[in-house]
Amino acid sequence: MAGIRRKSKKRENISYPPSGSNADRRQTKVAGKVKKSVKSSQAKRTVTVDYPSEQKRYPTDAATKTGLSLFAKLFAFFAIALALVTLIVLLPAFRLEYVEITGNVDVATEDLLSAVDFKPERHAFLDLGPGLFNYLTLRYGSLETKLLQTFPELASVKACFSWPSKILIQVTERVETACIRNGLQYALVDSTGKVIRLVDSPPEYLPVIEEFKSLEPMTPGRQLNEDEMKLLEISTEITAQLILSDKAFPESKSLIDLTKSISPQVNGFATLILQFDNEAIWRVKVSDGRSLSEAIRKLHEMTESKKLLDQGSGQLDLTTDMIVFRRDNP
Secondary structure: OHHHHHHHHHHHHOOOOOOHHHHHHHHHHHHHHHHHHHHHHHHHHOOOOOOOOHHHHOOOHHHHHHHHHHHHHHHHHHHHHHHHHHHHHHOHHHEOOEEEEEOOOOOOHHHHHHHHOOOOOOEOOOOOEOOHHHHHOOEEHHHHHHHHHHOOOEEEEEEEEEOOOEEEEEEEEOOOOEEEEEOOEEEEEOOOOEEEEEEOOOOOOOOEEOOOOOOOOOOOOOEOOHHHHHHHHHHHHHHHHHHHHHHHOOOOOOHHHHEEEEEEOOOOEEEEEEEOOOOOEEEEEEEOOOOHHHHHHHHHHHOOOHHHHOOOOEEEEOOOOOOEEEEOOO
């Protein structure tokens, strides 16, 4: 009996596997879940490749239409350009009819017109240039050069086409800043040392530069050399100081009117000749330096001194600290 009871206890401790039907169901569910997870992971890892289709390999009708529109645009552009060229060539407004000149004062308009050699009914674009800039700005560069070479009085010339049928010439004349004695004549020179023209009598507003030694004759259009330019600079600086002094003392006698001539020297000194109404003549020595403006101011004060004027002609030295006036022998 005891042995039988032990066997029964052993049977109770044994765990039997589930029945076949239940096991199969569980395995099927697990396998299904695994397959689903594998498929979902494969779907996530899959990369879509877009292979070229027949439509993308060959141009479509839309691309063909785009090419035709570009060709049409080019054709239209060239057609417009050709129309513009034809219009420029045939339009009467581009045929020259007259010349207008502005800015000239001393140079006669008739003289300028004679140098232009104007031809009516000539097309405006035939004489443009040279150079790309002149073509783009419709300027006549060759005409400008010719006028500058023909007339030394001109500082600049601008000749261009003006709508309609006109050549517009704008000139700027040189301004004389010095008058140099040249034998029996007088040469008017601008600030750059260019001889503008020769005159028979000196202008009243400029003192004559005397003792201007030059190996070459003063002819219109001539450029002064380096040594001549130094003398010119001394003279023009003195002239400028005389004008400034007149502006500072408007009620006094005008120094620019009293000064008849300036004799510059290479060392920077110069002698001024002042002539008064009582026929007294002063020879004033000045230096082209820092003290020039002060010397001119003192000279202006002395011209108002009646006591000094009564002494008559003489020499006045303003190059030293002590002003000395030496009266000429009667």
